Every structure is written in C-alpha cells, then in structure tokens.
Amino acid sequence: MIKSVSLKFTLIIQFVLCALVPLLLLSAFFISSFRTLQIDQQVEQQRAVADRVMSTAQFALEKAYISLEQLARDKNVALAGQSLLFGYSAANALSDFEFQNPFVASAMLLDARGGVVEASPTEALTLPSEWLAEMSAKDKPQRLSVIEASIKYHPELARELFEITRNVPLSSEISGHLLVLSIPLYLSETERLDSRSTYTGALVAVILIEDVARLIYQRSGELSLASISSDNVTLTFDPAEEDVDILNAQASISLFENQVELKANFYLREDVALAPIDVLTARFSLYAGIIVIAFLLVGYMFVRLELKPLDGLNQIVRKFHQGDFSNTEANLPFIEFRNVAQLLNEMGKDIREHQEGLEAKVANRTEALEQALTEVKKINRELIRTQNQLVESEKMSQIGVLVAGVAHEVNTPIGVCVTATSILENSLTTLKDAYANNKLSRSVMSDFIDNATSCMEILSKNTERAAELIQSFKAVSVDQSSEQKRAINVHEYINLVLRSLQKELDRHSITVELEGPPDCYIETYPGAFSQILGNLILNTIKHAYSDEHEGERVVSIEFHLTGNSELDLTYKDNGQGVPPESLPKLFDPFYTTSRQSGGSGLGLSIVYNLATQRLNGKINCYCEPDDGLTVFIEFPVTQTSQLESA
Numbered sequence: 001m002i003k004s005v006s007l008k009f010t011l012i013i014q015f016v017l018c019a020l021v022p023l024l025l026l027s028a029f030f031i032s033s034f035r036t037l038q039i040d041q042q043v044e045q046q047r048a049v050a051d052r053v054m055s056t057a058q059f060a061l062e063k064a065y066i067s068l069e070q071l072a073r074d075k076n077v078a079l080a081g082q083s084l085l086f087g088y089s090a091a092n093a094l095s096d097f098e099f100q101n102p103f104v105a106s107a108m109l110l111d112a113r114g115g116v117v118e119a120s121p122t123e124a125l126t127l128p129s130e131w132l133a134e135m136s137a138k139d140k141p142q143r144l145s146v147i148e149a150s151i152k153y154h155p156e157l158a159r160e161l162f163e164i165t166r167n168v169p170l171s172s173e174i175s176g177h178l179l180v181l182s183i184p185l186y187l188s189e190t191e192r193l194d195s196r197s198t199y200t201g202a203l204v205a206v207i208l209i210e211d212v213a214r215l216i217y218q219r220s221g222e223l224s225l226a227s228i229s230s231d232n233v234t235l236t237f238d239p240a241e242e243d244v245d246i247l248n249a250q251a252s253i254s255l256f257e258n259q260v261e262l263k264a265n266f267y268l269r270e271d272v273a274l275a276p277i278d279v280l281t282a283r284f285s286l287y288a289g290i291i292v293i294a295f296l297l298v299g300y301m302f303v304r305l306e307l308k309p310l311d312g313l314n315q316i317v318r319k320f321h322q323g324d325f326s327n328t329e330a331n332l333p334f335i336e337f338r339n340v341a342q343l344l345n346e347m348g349k350d351i352r353e354h355q356e357g358l359e360a361k362v363a364n365r366t367e368a369l370e371q372a373l374t375e376v377k378k379i380n381r382e383l384i385r386t387q388n389q390l391v392e393s394e395k396m397s398q399i400g401v402l403v404a405g406v407a408h409e410v411n412t413p414i415g416v417c418v419t420a421t422s423i424l425e426n427s428l429t430t431l432k433d434a435y436a437n438n439k440l441s442r443s444v445m446s447d448f449i450d451n452a453t454s455c456m457e458i459l460s461k462n463t464e465r466a467a468e469l470i471q472s473f474k475a476v477s478v479d480q481s482s483e484q485k486r487a488i489n490v491h492e493y494i495n496l497v498l499r500s501l502q503k504e505l506d507r508h509s510i511t512v513e514l515e516g517p518p519d520c521y522i523e524t525y526p527g528a529f530s531q532i533l534g535n536l537i538l539n540t541i542k543h544a545y546s547d548e549h550e551g552e553r554v555v556s557i558e559f560h561l562t563g564n565s566e567l568d569l570t571y572k573d574n575g576q577g578v579p580p581e582s583l584p585k586l587f588d589p590f591y592t593t594s595r596q597s598g599g600s601g602l603g604l605s606i607v608y609n610l611a612t613q614r615l616n617g618k619i620n621c622y623c624e625p626d627d628g629l630t631v632f633i634e635f636p637v638t639q640t641s642q643l644e645s646a
Contacts, residue, residue, distance in 0.1 A: 051251045
C-alpha cells in the first residue's frame with residue numbers, strides 16, 4: 001500500500017531540490033576543491049619551510065665545521081698538544097669556539113697519546129681517554145686541516161656530556177648518538193704532509209644528536225619535528241598522535257663535504273594548517289543555512305497560495321463521496337482549478353444518471369440471480385441424492401456379488417444333502433415294505449444300516465460345509481453393514497472375503513495368492529477392510545483382463561505388520577494396467593475407463609475414502625507398462641493376541 005504524502009510537502013521539497021540543492025552541491029564542490037587546493041598549497045609551503053629550517057641548521061653546523069678547521073690551523077693549538085706552555089692559549093681558543101657554537105657539547109684537545117690536554121667546558125677533562133680515543137680520527141690525512149665527521153653511538157659518553165653541559169640530573173633517557181667532528185693536528189712547513197710533519201694530537205668536537213634536533217626545532221616555527229635519520233639510524237622526537245590528521249614535510253641536508261647526511265621529518269596538524277578555510281566553511285554554512293530557511297519560508301508561502309484552491313475541490317469530491325452529486329458552485333482563483341470543478345460537476349451529473357440506471361439493472365439482475373440460485377440448489381440436491389444412490393448401488397452390487405458367490409458355494413453341499421436324503425428315504429421305504437410283508441431279514445436290516453450310516457455321514461459333512469459358508473457370508477455381510485471395531489485374524493478374514501467372491505474369480509479364471517503371517521491378529525474395522533478387498537477384486541475382474549489376455553490371471557495379496565503398529569497391504573494383479581495419464585485420476589469419483597461397459601467410477605473412490613477416512617490410513621497406486629496395477633494401503637491397527645481375538 002502506497003503511503004499518503006502531502007502535496008504541499010512534496011512541492012516544498014521539489015522547490016528545495018530544484019532551487020537550493022544544486023546551489024548547495026555546487027558550493028560544497030567549490031569549498032571541497034578549495035580545501036584540496038589549500039592542502040596542496042600548505043604541503044608545498046611546509047616543504048619550503050622545512051627546507052629553510054634545514055638550510056639554517058646546515059649553516060650553523062657548517063659554521064662550526066669551518067671554525068674547527070680554522071682552530072686546527074692555529075700553531076699554538078697544535079703546539080699545545082706537545083707542550084703545556086701553549087695550554088692557556090689553546091684553552092682560550094676552545095672556549096671561544098664553544099661560545100660561538102653553543103650547540104656543541106664539548107670541544108677537546110687531545111695529545112698524541114690520546115689524553116685530554118685542554119677541554120671546554122673544563123669538566124670534560126675528567127672523561128676517560130679511551131672513550132675519546134674512539135672519537136678521534138684514525139686515518140692519516142693527505143693535507144692539513146682535514147676534518148672527519150660521523151655519527152657515533154656511545155651512550156656512556158653521551159650521558160656524561162649531558163650532565164656536564166646541563167648541570168642537571170638526567171630526567172629522561174637520551175638516544176646515545178653523537179655527531180663527532182675530529183681533525184688531527186700536525187706541525188708542518190707546508191699545507192701537505194710529509195716526513196718532516198709532526199703529529200701533535202687532535203681536536204674533537206662532540207655534539208649530542210638531541211642538540212642537533214633542538215637546533216632544527218628552534219628554527220621550525222609551527223612545524224613539529226617528528227624524527228631525524230642518518231646512516232640507517234632513525235631517532236624519533238615528537239611523533240604525531242595516531243588519530244590526528246597531519247600534513248607531512250621532509251627535508252635533507254648534506255654536511256661537512258657530504259660526510260654526513262641528515263633527513264628530518266616534519267609535520268603540521270591539519271586543523272591548524274586549514275584553520276582559515278575551516279572558518280570560511282563554517283561562515284559559508286551559516287549563510288547557506290540562513291538562505292535555505294529564507295527560501296523555505298518563501299516557498300511555503302507560494303505553495304500555500306497555489307494549493308488553497310484544492311480545498312474547494314476537496315469539498316466537491318467529499319460531497320461526491322457522501323453520495324451528493326448535485327452541482328456545486330466553487331469560486332476558485334485559477335482558471336485550471338475552475339475547469340476541474342466544472343468537469344467534476346459534469347461527472348457528478350453523469351454518475352447520477354448512471355446510478356439511476358444501475359439501480360434498475362441491479363434490481364432485475366438480483367431477481368434473476370435469486371431464481372437461478374434456487375434452481376442451482378435444487379439441482380445440487382438432486383446431484384447429492386443421485387450420488388448417494390450410486391454409492392449405495394455400488395455397495396449393493398458388491399453385496400449381490402457376495403450373495404451370488406455364497407449361493408453358488410452353498411448349492412453343492414445342499415445338493416449332496418438332497419441326494420443323500422433321497423437314498424436314505426428309499427432305504428427306509430424298502431425296510432418298511434419288508435417289515436410289513438414279514439420279509440424282514442438280517443441282510444435287509446444290514447443293508448439299511450449301512451445305507452443309513454453312509455447317508456448320515458454325507459449329510460453331516462455337507463451340512464457342516466453349508467453352515468461354514470453361511471457363517472462366513474453372515475460375518476462378511478454383517479461387517480460391511482457395521483461400523484464397529486472388532487478383533488480379526490487377517491489371514492483368515494481375507495480368506496473369508498475371497499471365499500465369498502470365489503464364484504466370480506472362478507468364472508474369470510483368476511487365481512489369488514495370499515502371503516502373510518497366519519497368526520496376525522489385529523483390531524480394526526472389518527467392514528471397511530472387507531469392502532476395500534471386495535472392491536479391489538471386483539475392479540480387477542472388470543478392468544484388469546481383456547478377452548485377448550493370454551497366460552495365467554494371478555492376483556497377489558501380501559500383508560504384514562510394521563514396527564509402528566500399522567498394517568501394510570499390497571494388492572497386485574498381472575493385468576493390462578492403467579495408462580499413465582489415467583493414473584493420477586484413478587481414485588477420483590465417477591472416473592472410469594470403461595464407461596461404455598457399465599462402469600460407475602465409484603469402486604476405487606470408495607476404496608480411497610474407506611482407506612483414508614474410515615481406517616485413517618494412506619493409499620497409493622503404481623503401474624508399470626504391461627505389468628498390472630499395484631495398490632499400496634497402509635493404516636494404523638491395534639495388535640491383539642489370539643486369545644483376545646477368540
């Protein structure tokens with residue numbers, strides 16, 4: 001079902017979608033593009049700042065490099081490595097060097113044996129000489145004033161220098177990496193070293209890598225220094241938070257004649273970099289919201305003005321709904337709505353005329369339908385009565401076959417009894433005549449006794465036979481007219497039913513093979529059971545075998561009890577079977593394949609109803625070409641003992 005939506009609301013939404021949404025989408029697109037452009041611009045700007053910061057740091061470090069090189073050319077410094085007479089001059093030179101380059105942790109003068117001669121600050125004089133020997137240059141240069149620069153890892157020396165230069169306890173762990181500038185000192189007559197050059201010691205300047213980072217950080221402005229890396233060593237200083245958007249910038253410098261390369265990673269929080277554009281976006285959103293509200297108010301006023309005439313049309317339609325199709329004058333402001341009102345009035349007039357005509361037609365049709373309904377009810381009652389008569393006729397036909405079969409079976413023992421009675425009557429007449437004529441002899445009496453004994457035996461056996469046949473007929477006929485449950489022996493009861501139909505079976509040369517346990521006692525409805533067997537056998541007699549059928553005519557009946565207290569009955573003949581197209585309709589009422597020969601089509605329908613309704617079971621059929629018809633019946637029973645059944 002479609003949900004009702006207000007036309008006023010729909011028009012306002014349409015107005016907004018057509019007028020405002022494109023403008024808002026276009027504005028959002030430009031804002032997004034401008035934001036992206038601003039991000040790119042900020043990235044380029046931060047890269048330029050990072051390059052400038054690194055260049056400034058490079059200038060400071062190169063300045064220290066040049067100052068150390070100039071210091072190494074001072075003869076007094078070189079002589080101080082050999083004689084303490086020049087120590088004062090060397091100490092002043094080292095102090096000036098450290099003052100000019102405050103990021104240098106310590107500048108030290110080593111003698112030829114590696115011991116500390118002078119140092120700035122003077123506390124560095126206490127440093128172990130073996131530590132400093134590791135820091136000094138190992139290779140002999142080809143000329144004077146050649147500085148060897150490298151980054152070394154020495155956490156003990158770094159910790160000592162930190163405490164010496166800061167004069168405060170170490171509050172956090174430092175990296176242990178040092179930037180070491182080392183230059184050997186020689187006394188030589190020329191710029192090149194020869195055999196006359198004398199090695200007097202070395203100048204060593206040590207810079208904590210944290211001071212290098214601070215040197216860079218002090219010049220970075222708004223940028224934050226994330227890490228510094230050199231020679232596959234990365235030192236992290238101020239990493240960005242994981243959930244914060246940032247703009248990254250990288251810069252690198254080559255120091256000391258490309259001996260050391262430093263790479264620095266900077267970042268800037270995106271919200272800080274884009275603060276101006278965010279302010280502009282917020283201001284635009286505010287203005288856009290005000291414009292949207294204004295547009296909505298204006299749109300609402302126009303829509304209300306345009307939809308006001310619909311109220312008049314609603315009144316006309318509401319009158320039509322109430323059954324009032326009279327003309328209604330509506331003063332509407334727009335020509336289109338007036339035309340609609342006029343059209344509605346014309347429709348009302350036409351509907352009123354059609355309604356009057358329909359009322360007359362309905363009255364006539366109602367009367368005709370009532371007459372037809374009465375006739376249909378009458379025909380239906382006749383059909384039900386006819387159907388009931390046909391069903392009873394089918395039942396009586398089966399009982400008639402049963403009576404004919406029993407009469408045929410009883411006729412033989414009764415005929416024998418009549419013959420024996422005639423013989424006995426003749427013997428008795430002979431005896432009377434001999435007695436009346438005084439001719440009664442021993443031989444006459446002996447013949448009479450022999451004849452009487454023989455006849456009595458014949459009479460006794462045949463009367464018992466007739467009594468059994470009559471008793472079986474009585475049991476089957478009573479069961480078919482009774483609705484009561486009782487205990488039966490399945491094997492014996494099937495034989496009773498077959499005995500009552502033996503005449504018809506013999507007349508059509510049909511042999512019945514019965515397989516099942518002889519001691520199977522159950523409690524069920526024997527009347528329904530006997531009618532099912534009788535109708536199946538009669539159906540076989542009527543339809544299974546044609547006149548041209550060759551070979552034996554055999555019907556097999558198999559039964560057994562299942563573990564679920566159900567009796568499985570399989571009935572099969574070796575006749576011509578049923579066509580595949582007729583098999584699904586086999587149990588339908590009044591369906592028969594031999595209507596021309598008098599079939600009613602009720603036999604198997606009665607079997608189906610008795611099996612499914614009376615016995616509360618299931619029935620199914622199966623047929624292979626030229627292999628006869630097989631019927632499967634399964635219904636619940638109560639198993640009893642022989643004593644109870646007796």
